[in-house]
Amino acid sequence: MSKIWQENFSNISKNSRPSPIREMLALIRQPGMISFAGGMPAPEVFPVDKFYEGVHILKDDGANLLQYGTTEGYPPLKEFLAEWTAPRMGRKVNPDEMLITTGSQQALDLFAWAMIDEGDLIITEDPSYLAALTVFFNHGGDFIGIPTDREGMMVDMIPEKIEKARAEGKKVKFIYTIVNFHNPGGSTMSVERRKRLVEISKKYNVPVFEDDPYGYVRYDGEHLPSIFSFHDDGVIYAGSFSKILSPGTRIGWVTGPKEIIRNLTVFKQGTDLCSSTITQALVAEYCNKGHLDGHLPTIIENYRVKRDAMEKNLEKYLAPMGATWVKPEGGFFYWINFPKINTNDLFKIAIDKKVAFVPGDPFCPTPGTGIHHARLNYTFSTPEQIEEGMKRLAEAVNELAIPAVH
Ligand SMILES: Cc1ncc(COP(=O)(O)O)c(C=O)c1O
Structure with missing residues (x-):
C-alpha cells in the first residue's frame, strides 16, 4: 500500500480485522459445492409476489417515500413493530424506545460506538456471533467468553468473572x-437463566444486549419471554427482518430505554442519516397487510423439514464417528463437536470433497476453544443436498482419522 494512505490510517483501521467467513466464502464458490457455510435464508421462500403487491405505494405517496426520512425510522413501521413485538417484549413499547436500523448489524455497531472504550470488556457466549465479535473488537473491546450448554450461556459463571475483572481495574x-x-x-x-441473568445485570450494574434475529423462527416448543421483559431498564433488544422476510431489505430495529435509543440515534445520524425510506415503507405495507404473520408458517415449515433432514443424517453418518450436538429448536444452525478432530484440517479435506462448513475457532472469543467444532447451516440447502453433504462430510472425517496411503 502506498505511503500516502499507510501513514494516515487511524489506529482502529490499522488494528481492524476482516471477517474470516466472508474471505472463506470466495473459496466455496465452486461448481458442485454443497455449502453449509453461509447463514442465508432459502431463496425459494422469499415472498416475492406479496412483497411486489405493495409497490403501488410509490404511486400513492412517491414524493414522500423518495425523500430522506427521519433518523428514528418510518413511523408506520415503528407502530407495526411496537404492536407486533408486544407479546415478546412484555408490553407495547413507545416510539421513542425504538430505532429502525439498517439491519440488526447496524444496531451492534451503533451500540459499540455508544459503549466501548479501548480495553473495555464485553461478556459473550463462547462461541458467539462472529460479526458481533468483529465489530466490538474493531471498536477496541476485549472479551470474557462464557461457555454454553443446552440451556444457553452458563450465566452463573458471570459474577466471578466480573469481580475478577474489576479487581484488575x-x-x-x-x-x-x-x-x-x-x-x-x-x-x-x-x-430460569434469563431471569438469573437479569439479577446479575442488576446486581453488578452491567447492561445486556439481547440479539434476537432468529427468535420468530421456532420449529418446536413454545416461544419464551425476552430478557427485555424481565428488566426495567437494563436491556437493549435487537430484532431483524433478515431471517423472517428478507435480508436484502436491510431493515432491523432496536428497542431499549429512550436515553440509550437517543444516543444510538445520534450515532446513526453520522452513519447513514436514515435507513432507506422506500424500503421501510414497503416492509410496513407488507406487514400491515398481515402478510408477515401469513408468511412465518411457510418459512418455519420449509426450515423444519431441513432441520429434521440434517438431524437424521447427522445421526446416520456423523454420530457413529463420535460427533455430538444440541438439536436446535429453531434458527439456522447446528454446532457440531468432533472431539478428536481439528476442524481447520477437516475444512481443507471437505472442500476437496465439495462440501463446505465453517470451522469453529473464529466464533470463539477465547482462542482455541472452537478448534473441535464446526458450524453447519441447513436453511439454504435442499433435504437431498443435506443428505449428500453429510455423506461427504463423513468421508472427510474418515479420511482425516485414517490418512490415505499413497
Ligand atoms: C446473531 C446475529 N445477529 C445479527 C445478525 C445481523 O443480521 P442483519 O444485519 O441481517 O439483521 C446476524 C446475521 O446473521 C446474526 O446471526
Whole structure:
C-alpha cells in the first residue's frame, strides 16, 4: 500500500480485522459445492409476489417515500413493530424506545460506538456471533467468553468473572447474548437463566444486549419471554427482518430505554442519516397487510423439514464417528463437536470433497476453544443436498482419522 494512505490510517483501521467467513466464502464458490457455510435464508421462500403487491405505494405517496426520512425510522413501521413485538417484549413499547436500523448489524455497531472504550470488556457466549465479535473488537473491546450448554450461556459463571475483572481495574461494559437458537451454538437460553441473568445485570450494574434475529423462527416448543421483559431498564433488544422476510431489505430495529435509543440515534445520524425510506415503507405495507404473520408458517415449515433432514443424517453418518450436538429448536444452525478432530484440517479435506462448513475457532472469543467444532447451516440447502453433504462430510472425517496411503 502506498505511503500516502499507510501513514494516515487511524489506529482502529490499522488494528481492524476482516471477517474470516466472508474471505472463506470466495473459496466455496465452486461448481458442485454443497455449502453449509453461509447463514442465508432459502431463496425459494422469499415472498416475492406479496412483497411486489405493495409497490403501488410509490404511486400513492412517491414524493414522500423518495425523500430522506427521519433518523428514528418510518413511523408506520415503528407502530407495526411496537404492536407486533408486544407479546415478546412484555408490553407495547413507545416510539421513542425504538430505532429502525439498517439491519440488526447496524444496531451492534451503533451500540459499540455508544459503549466501548479501548480495553473495555464485553461478556459473550463462547462461541458467539462472529460479526458481533468483529465489530466490538474493531471498536477496541476485549472479551470474557462464557461457555454454553443446552440451556444457553452458563450465566452463573458471570459474577466471578466480573469481580475478577474489576479487581484488575478493568471495566465490564455489557453482556452480549443471543438467547434464541444461537448463532453458531444452536441452543436457547432457559427462562430460569434469563431471569438469573437479569439479577446479575442488576446486581453488578452491567447492561445486556439481547440479539434476537432468529427468535420468530421456532420449529418446536413454545416461544419464551425476552430478557427485555424481565428488566426495567437494563436491556437493549435487537430484532431483524433478515431471517423472517428478507435480508436484502436491510431493515432491523432496536428497542431499549429512550436515553440509550437517543444516543444510538445520534450515532446513526453520522452513519447513514436514515435507513432507506422506500424500503421501510414497503416492509410496513407488507406487514400491515398481515402478510408477515401469513408468511412465518411457510418459512418455519420449509426450515423444519431441513432441520429434521440434517438431524437424521447427522445421526446416520456423523454420530457413529463420535460427533455430538444440541438439536436446535429453531434458527439456522447446528454446532457440531468432533472431539478428536481439528476442524481447520477437516475444512481443507471437505472442500476437496465439495462440501463446505465453517470451522469453529473464529466464533470463539477465547482462542482455541472452537478448534473441535464446526458450524453447519441447513436453511439454504435442499433435504437431498443435506443428505449428500453429510455423506461427504463423513468421508472427510474418515479420511482425516485414517490418512490415505499413497
Ligand atoms: C446473531 C446475529 N445477529 C445479527 C445478525 C445481523 O443480521 P442483519 O444485519 O441481517 O439483521 C446476524 C446475521 O446473521 C446474526 O446471526
